[in-house]
Amino acid sequence: MGAVALITTAVVQNKPLPKNMKYGIVLDAGSSHTSVYIYEWPAEKENDTGVVQQIDACKVDGNGISSYAHDPPVAGLSLQKCMDKAREVIPEQQQRETPVYLGATAGMRLLRLNNATLADEVLSSVGSTLRSYPFEFQGARIITGQEEGAYGWITINYLLGNFLENSGWLGRLKQSATFGALDLGGASTQITFVSKKEIESQENSLHFRLYGKSYDVYTHSYLCYGKDQALRRQIAYTIPDANNSTILDPCFNSGYRRNTSTKDLYSSPCIAQQRISTAPSNIEIKGTGNYQLCKQKVEMIFNKTQCTYSQCSFNGIFQPNLEGEFGAFSAYYFVMDFLKLTNEKISLERVKEAVKTHCSRPWEEVLKEFPKIKEKYLSEYCFSGTYILSLLENGFGFNSENWKDISFLGKIKGSDAGWTLGYMLNLTNMIPAELPYSPPLSHGSYIGLMVFFSILLVFIILTCWLSLRKPKCLQKGII
Numbered sequence: 002m003g004a005v006a007l008i009t010t011a012v013v014q015n016k017p018l019p020k021n022m023k024y025g026i027v028l029d030a031g032s033s034h035t036s037v038y039i040y041e042w043p044a045e046k047e048n049d050t051g052v053v054q055q056i057d058a059c060k061v062d063g064n065g066i067s068s069y070a071h072d073p074p075v076a077g078l079s080l081q082k083c084m085d086k087a088r089e090v091i092p093e094q095q096q097r098e099t100p101v102y103l104g105a106t107a108g109m110r111l112l113r114l115n116n117a118t119l120a121d122e123v124l125s126s127v128g129s130t131l132r133s134y135p136f137e138f139q140g141a142r143i144i145t146g147q148e149e150g151a152y153g154w155i156t157i158n159y160l161l162g163n164f165l166e167n168s169g170w171l172g173r174l175k176q177s178a179t180f181g182a183l184d185l186g187g188a189s190t191q192i193t194f195v196s197k198k199e200i201e202s203q204e205n206s207l208h209f210r211l212y213g214k215s216y217d218v219y220t221h222s223y224l225c226y227g228k229d230q231a232l233r234r235q236i237a238y239t240i241p242d243a244n245n246s247t248i249l250d251p252c253f254n255s256g257y258r259r260n261t262s263t264k265d266l267y268s269s270p271c272i273a274q275q276r277i278s279t280a281p282s283n284i285e286i287k288g289t290g291n292y293q294l295c296k297q298k299v300e301m302i303f304n305k306t307q308c309t310y311s312q313c314s315f316n317g318i319f320q321p322n323l324e325g326e327f328g329a330f331s332a333y334y335f336v337m338d339f340l341k342l343t344n345e346k347i348s349l350e351r352v353k354e355a356v357k358t359h360c361s362r363p364w365e366e367v368l369k370e371f372p373k374i375k376e377k378y379l380s381e382y383c384f385s386g387t388y389i390l391s392l393l394e395n396g397f398g399f400n401s402e403n404w405k406d407i408s409f410l411g412k413i414k415g416s417d418a419g420w421t422l423g424y425m426l427n428l429t430n431m432i433p434a435e436l437p438y439s440p441p442l443s444h445g446s447y448i449g450l451m452v453f454f455s456i457l458l459v460f461i462i463l464t465c466w467l468s469l470r471k472p473k474c475l476q477k478g479i480i
């Protein structure tokens with residue numbers, strides 16, 4: 002039985018795994034990008050960390066896996082560039098033994114909602130490209146939000162060495178010291194952490210047994226709360242106010258302008274409830290750069306009014322009290338790294354000030370200072386910083402006190418923080434449910450102890466024999 006037994010949907014195919022695996026490839030087909038990660042197994046006794054490590058990664062050009070739906074040959078070509086790279090990195094004699102997995106995330110979950118047939122076609126089209134390589138293709142599928150959360154949590158705790166630390170007898174006695182996982186994608190966001198309190202909603206509850214220790218884990222994936230979909234929703238809220246097709250948007254720096262087609266904006270199922278039939282076909286967004294107003298707009302997407310459980314995050318989703326430390330990765334890291342706010346010592350108040358200052362900067366000035374950063378990212382850091390603060394504070398309930406418990410993580414020991422490594426570790430059974438039996442003493446120590454106790458026994462017998470003989474001699478002497 003695989004270690005992550007509760008995620009039954011994780012079985013990709015019933016294909017047996019290659020016998021001499023030394024490498025593994027996972028493709029993360031996200032809403033904004035597809036990334037290819039190449040992992041290497043530790044060589045026996047050589048790798049002192051004993052950890053599967055990322056040895057290379059490649060970002061596929063283009064706009065995520067759904068671009069396959071619009072232009073399969075072009076999308077196929079850019080995927081080939083990354084797969085060709087994998088062929089260069091992995092030694093030829095190992096290639097047939099190297100499994101390749103493709104997991105599609107929220108972008109494809111949304112496409113499936115809109116058009117399930119098209120989503121299937123995209124997966125089979127990508128599958129054909131991957132099958133043309135000499136690797137062992139194990140299948141392409143859309144992973145669930147629950148899996149995305151769980152595998153992200155497994156990845157960071159595996160890389161941080163927390164599972165092994167908890168597996169010793171002392172670790173098993175004390176409360177588990179794992180990091181919660183906060184993952185912000187383009188289309189969805191996940192929160193996952195160990196909870197001591199009862200998890201009131203079954204769909205948010207996972208149970209893992211890893212290296213001989215049990216973990217009760219809370220997880221939730223919010224579809225449409227990734228940062229790209231959240232931005233679309235924030236813009237869509239303003240459309241009714243559109244005057245002459247122009248929107249004044251406080252979440253973009255002043256002086257910034259962007260044209261958007263409402264058809265494209267409304268194409269996402271995330272905007273279904275915000276669609277208005279009288280909307281102009283094109284709108285021009287003009288930035289006004291005001292953090293407070295942006296925050297007010299962003300908060301409109303969190304519904305805090307209804308909750309049928311003892312406590313909720315937002316939208317009526319149960320969430321127990323936050324516990325322990327958290328690792329925040331993907332867009333949390335990209336944005337906070339740009340804003341230079343990844344240092345744990347920076348308080349929540351200072352983070353807010355920094356985002357406020359960034360939002361108030363004129364676009365011209367920002368553009369001049371960062372000419373090399375992609376304009377899409379650069380123009381959205383004001384929105385993204387504000388959204389991250391709202392999501393963490395207003396959505397999940399972080400505050401000035403526990404803000405210090407969040408670490409913004411890009412890479413851990415050379416591997417990217419994300420769900421892909423956890424996914425591969427599970428599918429290749431690299432994390433055992435129980436600790437492999439290891440005798441308490443080595444063979445040498447055992448022999449040494451046997452010799453020591455044998456000598457001790459002979460010594461005791463001799464001493465007893467001598468002491469029992471003495472009185473008799475003495476007795477004889479007295480008589």
Ligand SMILES: Nc1ncnc2c1ncn2[C@@H]1O[C@H](COP(=O)(O)OP(=O)(O)OP(=O)(O)O)[C@@H](O)[C@H]1O
Binds near residue numbers: 033108
């Ligand atoms: N350097 C960067 N600066 C700012 N944003 C970035 C940067 N790199 C990527 N992003 C954005 O961060 C978000 C998360 O990217 P990532 O590739 O992790 O998610 P995804 O896989 O597309 O999302 P999902 O899991 O929701 O499908 C996306 O909106 C992406 O455009």
